[in-house]
Amino acid sequence: MPEVNSTLYRSRGLARTCPDCRAVVRDGVIAHDETCPIARIIEAVKRSDANTFLEDTALTQFLRLVTVAEIQEAAIFGDDISGCDAILVTNLGGGFRLRQPVIIRDAS
Numbered sequence: 001m002p003e004v005n006s007t008l009y010r011s012r013g014l015a016r017t018c019p020d021c022r023a024v025v026r027d028g029v030i031a032h033d034e035t036c037p038i039a040r041i042i043e044a045v046k047r048s049d050a051n052t053f054l055e056d057t058a059l060t061q062f063l064r065l066v067t068v069a070e071i072q073e074a075a076i077f078g079d080d081i082s083g084c085d086a087i088l089v090t091n092l093g094g095g096f097r098l099r100q101p102v103i104i105r106d107a108s
């Protein structure tokens with residue numbers, strides 16, 4: 001596995017509103033409109049991540065491509081993950097998963 005750097009986050013800027021449904025971050029949480037395309041894609045990605053672990057119960061971690069919706073959602077919270085190469089998804093157990101934007105470096 002290539003070396004990954006999960007300490008990518010740049011300094012947090014001010015939280016913004018969703019560019020699609022105009023929802024606002026309150027107390028660190030955003031409640032998108034149910035028709036919001038960003039929220040729908042994020043939910044689909046989360047389901048796909050969960051299914052990956054259900055299909056391979058020995059798997060504890062995997063890398064996948066970053067979706068544009070994840071870049072947009074991070075930006076709503078003031079984070080710029082547009083320069084990351086992948087999302088490292090870790091199964092924490094109990095139905096919880098950790099998603100970390102990472103930069104991949106060639107260790108050679």
Ligand SMILES: [Zn+2]
Nearest residue numbers: 018021032036
């Ligand atoms: Zn939205």
